[in-house]
Amino acid sequence: MSIQVIEETAFNLLKLAATILPPDVKEALRRAYETETSEMGKAQLEAILENVRVAEEKQLPICQDTGVISFYVRIGSDFPIRKGIYEALVRATRRATKEVPLRPNAVDPIQERNTGDNTGRHIPYVHWEIFDGDYMELIAFPKGVGSENMCKLAMLSPAHRLKGLKKFVIDTILEAGGKPCPPVIVGVAFGGGLDIAAELAKRTLLRPLDRPNPVPELAKLEEELLKAINETGIGPMGLGGRWTALRVHVDYACRHPGGYPVAVAIQCWAARRAAARINADGSVEYLTHKVG
Amino acid sequence: MDVAVYKLRTPISEEDVRRLQLGDVIYISGIMVTARDSAHRRAMEILRAGGSLPVDLRGGVLYHCGPVVKKVGEEWRVVAAGPTTSIRMEPFEAEFIKLTGVRVIVGKGGMGADTTRACKEYGAVYTVFTGGCGALAANAIKHVQRVEWLDLGVPEALWVFEVEEFGPLVVTIDAHGNNFHERISAEAERRKTQVYEMLGLK
Structure with a gap:
């Protein structure tokens, strides 16, 4: 050794x-392609899948x-x-x-x-x-950096709790639009402090897309946020469609009674x-x- | 949307871009020149001072791209070359279009009101190539003709590519003041209330 x-x-x-790409990401993209209803969105997903195939075959980035x-x-x-x-x-x-x-x-x-x-x-x-x-x-x-530039962190007021978090996530996604190369993976973390929320949000992006969140409350929040994000219609590459995000991953740390940090880490489809x-x-x- | 497909070869005429509509698909053959953040900054300094760029962009194609390249002997080879986020170039682009006479911009993610106005005024279109598709793009780039401003670093240099049917590129800002990205954003903004309601927010 x-x-x-x-x-x-x-x-x-x-x-x-x-x-x-890891198999779980490829599978999620394939599923998105098969179920995308917008013609333009579907064309983008088709190019993405073809690109993934060519890169793998030729060993190119x-x-x-x-x-x-x-x-x-x-x-x-x-x-x-x-x-x-x-x-x-x-x-x-x-x-x-x-x-x-x-x-x-x-x-x-x-x-x-x-x-x-x-x-x-x-x-x-x-x-x-x-x-x-x-x-x-x-x-x-x-x-x-395309997706990194769209990440956000806010020190929210504890007065609004999860409602504040949900609004912040949606507003972040709407502001990002097509810029972070959707369909994206959204990592959300709350609590802790500035560094802790950011660290946990990023770390959730390492979780395979086919592995459910072991915390039932978080799994439910992930589903709820995913559904809402995909209702925005931003779609693949921001050209319209039902797949704005492939998955939402959520984690948290205990928070200070007076604080409510929330971090949103956005990962492009090339996860x-x-x-x-x-x-x-x-x-x-x-x-x-x-x-x- | 009625999609038309056009194959264009550089230099591209004003008439060629004026007939394009939102959602049309184009393929480019000929020359494409990359420029992103620092290259735009330097280009503006030169052009505003009345100078000229090392590459003539009249009727040309500007590509928002910082490629991965490999030097084999004396020759540069393109390994991956998808588009970068265009909105970062928004502060420069209207004037860039005016001063260079570029006809087609290729990027991703959309551009803003100033670029849209300049496209209308000077006869240019903005198109998107699927973001992240670096390997697909590299396939359409046949040869690196030359590189300028390499002192800015590989991603930031002006790369002059010879391309063959580079695409599909979707026209998302036409030469008549229409911006597809603004439409999608407006639609998403319109849906915001509904999305908030789904999450139990007012």
Whole structure:
């Protein structure tokens, strides 16, 4: 077991994420295509499915915006390697940028200069977690800016509670319109604080689309919001239709009695993610994609 | 909507774009030039000072796109090249249309009132290619003729593409002041009350 395994796995995940959508996302898009009633909306979904097919077949990036790179890393307390993991992820990012290739999307805002290799201050960004166990879980989550620019966070008044949240979600979706490349996946989180709501909203986007929310109240809220969002008629790519969102995912944290933060994370239809489990003996299992 | 399909080759005439209607589908062959955020900013500085751009856009096609490219030997190859969100270019676009004489803009997500007015006044249309379809777009790009302003970074440079039947592109702002995106937004806004009611909001 060496650090090389982590670097190699991270590289593979970046390539898989950029070129092949996870099966749950493909299935949701297919279902949307089959049931879309607007002619223009259906044509957009047809192009999307064809694009997904071509990208997978030719091993090309699905979208030219290969995103800002972030990783979610869960390390078991008994996993043999702790040292040099961040550096390995940076090396994997540089290599993926060159070899997949990915578009260089890291601009230093002080110099206003593109670093050229998708790395730089705090980029790639890594979310760390330690758990009791002997393996490591690695998720590559590259996210494009079209949908990222439409994400919103508000510190709402606790006076309105869930009603305030629902209104904020709908208003955010209406303002976004066709810009975030619908049909989108909407991640909503409330409570905690500024960072906690945003973190949880983003994290809900990692949940497979075919996995129901284990909290019944949240599952109900997800359905209710999805139905309402799709009633707006914004449709695929904002050209009209019944599929504005594929899914809504909701999470929450306990809130301060005097606060009600709500974050809405919008994910474009090209919902790219790839996950793997690295065992203590160095063997790797890919969780989102078939490999080999 | 009665959909007509047109195949256009650059340079495109004013007459060609004036006959297009909302919802029409076009395919472009010839030259397409990319420009997004920083390139628009630089182009405006040059044009306002009376200078000229390194690429003549009269009768041309402007593509809101920051491609993924790969250099093989001396040659650039396009790997993925779908459209970027057009509305970011709204502050520049009306003047850009006026000063360059561009006839077709390709992007995604729609543009605003200033661009719509400029399309009407100078004879141009705005069209959308399906967002995120980088691999499909790359298939229609046959060759990179050249690249300018590479100092802005790969996504921001002016890429001059030779394309063959690039499309389908849906006309969503015509040369007569009509904007399809505004119609969809107005319709969504109209439905807002109903959506609020579904969620138990006033």
